Amino acid sequence: MAHDTTHGEHSGSKKRIWQVFIILSVLTIVEVVLGIFKPDFLVYNDLVSLTLLNWIFIILTIVKAYYIVWAFMHMEHETASLRRVVVWTAVFLISYLIAILLIEGDYIHDIYENSYMTWDF
Amino acid sequence: MEATTVAKTGTEGKIWGGGEQPLKASYGKLMMWFFISSDALTFSGFLAAYGFTRFKYINQWPIADEVFNHFPFLHGVDAPMYYVALMTFILILSSVTMVLAVDAGHQMNKNKVINYMALTILGGIIFLSAQAWEWKNFIQGEYGAVQTKSGSIIQFVDADGDRVALDEFASAAPVTRTKHIDNKGVWFRGEDGYNPLSIEDVKAGFAANPNLRVRTMEIVSPGEKEILNRENSLTKLNTSGVNVVEGANLTANEYGAPLFGDFFFFITGFHGFHVLSGVIILIIIFFNVLVGTYEKRGSYEMVEKVGLYWHFVDLVWVFVFTFFYLV
Numbered sequence: 001m002a003h004d005t006t007h008g009e010h011s012g013s014k015k016r017i018w019q020v021f022i023i024l025s026v027l028t029i030v031e032v033v034l035g036i037f038k039p040d041f042l043v044y045n046d047l048v049s050l051t052l053l054n055w056i057f058i059i060l061t062i063v064k065a066y067y068i069v070w071a072f073m074h075m076e077h078e079t080a081s082l083r084r085v086v087v088w089t090a091v092f093l094i095s096y097l098i099a100i101l102l103i104e105g106d107y108i109h110d111i112y113e114n115s116y117m118t119w120d121f
Numbered sequence: 122m123e124a125t126t127v128a129k130t131g132t133e134g135k136i137w138g139g140g141e142q143p144l145k146a147s148y149g150k151l152m153m154w155f156f157i158s159s160d161a162l163t164f165s166g167f168l169a170a171y172g173f174t175r176f177k178y179i180n181q182w183p184i185a186d187e188v189f190n191h192f193p194f195l196h197g198v199d200a201p202m203y204y205v206a207l208m209t210f211i212l213i214l215s216s217v218t219m220v221l222a223v224d225a226g227h228q229m230n231k232n233k234v235i236n237y238m239a240l241t242i243l244g245g246i247i248f249l250s251a252q253a254w255e256w257k258n259f260i261q262g263e264y265g266a267v268q269t270k271s272g273s274i275i276q277f278v279d280a281d282g283d284r285v286a287l288d289e290f291a292s293a294a295p296v297t298r299t300k301h302i303d304n305k306g307v308w309f310r311g312e313d314g315y316n317p318l319s320i321e322d323v324k325a326g327f328a329a330n331p332n333l334r335v336r337t338m339e340i341v342s343p344g345e346k347e348i349l350n351r352e353n354s355l356t357k358l359n360t361s362g363v364n365v366v367e368g369a370n371l372t373a374n375e376y377g378a379p380l381f382g383d384f385f386f387f388i389t390g391f392h393g394f395h396v397l398s399g400v401i402i403l404i405i406i407f408f409n410v411l412v413g414t415y416e417k418r419g420s421y422e423m424v425e426k427v428g429l430y431w432h433f434v435d436l437v438w439v440f441v442f443t444f445f446y447l448v
Contacts, residue, residue: 013224021217025210032206035186035447043343051343054448061443065436072220072432074425082144086154094165101169105176112177120181120338121271121361 020071181338183377215244226421245400262368266375269361291326293317
């Protein structure tokens with residue numbers, strides 16, 4: 001039951017909590033503001049078949065996830081092996097799952113769009 | 122006091138037999154991490170399936186800003202995003218109070234743990250109530266729509282392209298019918314609900330209002346759906362309209378593809394279920410803290426473990442928020 005935080009570094013851990021809270025709030029506000037105004041140059045410009053706006057949303061989400069796991073779930077204080085067991089497993093399996101399903105979904109979309117059968121009648 | 126401290130296995134320091142802790146984490150914490158990993162994969166499965174369906178109907182998917190645009194006490198005001206942003210903020214705030222409770226546990230400060238855990242539970246309950254309100258709006262719907270033979274949804278707009286609710290132009294024709302009650306049914310089951318507005322009423326009302334148009338599911342440019350001209354609108358409604366849809370259930374919804382409603386109910390519902398179980402576990406641990414269980418045990422690690430779960434619930438919401446409301 002060893003604790004990494006001793007009484008000495010206590011004020012530091014508290015500061016870190018509020019710091020992360022501010023980062024998470026600012027990122028959420030940025031996402032919401034962009035989601036409401038949807039600037040045209042972000043909506044109409046694509047990068048690798050995804051709009052710039054969606055790239056920003058997804059990257060900010062991953063940054064938020066990083067802060068929640070590292071600071072709030074104390075992943076930064078765990079051993080490197082525990083970190084890898086949890087994070088690598090999730091990252092690789094989820095990337096694989098998403099890649100397979102999105103490619104398949106896009107394929108079915110093409111079938112619907114280009115085949116001689118109509119599905120909207 | 123020694124007898125009430127954490128149970129020892131007698132294998133401390135032994136390499137074989139469980140004495141080694143290569144990951145420097147207790148059994149309970151490791152198991153919580155394993156659970157979180159598998160649960161994360163479950164949620165990824167849901168969200169990836171949502172992505173699959175969305176890619177399949179990439180040009181027909183409902184526009185989130187039009188669906189989730191309600192805010193308490195602002196009736197009829199178009200307020201996209203604000204409400205979910207508020208919900209997100211409540212959940213992040215409850216995550217902060219949770220991590221403060223864990224921090225207070227490290228200092229063995231019982232009163233602080235009690236206060237911060239109480240605030241966390243409060244945040245969880247507020248979030249659940251907010252979600253209930255969101256579901257209520259989603260299930261009730263606002264404008265109503267018509268389902269076509271193929272299961273697609275057509276909505277109604279005026280000449281300016283603003284949405285028009287069904288009851289603004291169609292009214293139910295008087296019909297004589299008997300309510301189906303449960304003792305008349307084969308399976309002792311009455312009718313679930315009856316919408317007096319029939320498709321014929323909608324067709325008649327539409328024909329009588331020359332400024333009405335049909336809006337299809339097709340997305341013509343970002344955030345904009347196809348609006349048919351009057352002539353095509355009449356043809357579309359009269360030849361393919363089969364059902365009146367108001368609100369949402371698991372088989373149809375007025376917003377668009379039926380699967381949109383299904384994914385909404387399953388993903389936010391599964392997340393809400395996690396919040397609910399999180400609140401229940403928090404309450405149990407809260408009472409343990411109150412009676413001093415962890416004070417006697419000499420460690421507040423149980424608060425840390427429930428904290429891990431609570432942060433995970435927040436983590437999932439961050440992704441649900443992005444993929445359901447933003448992207």
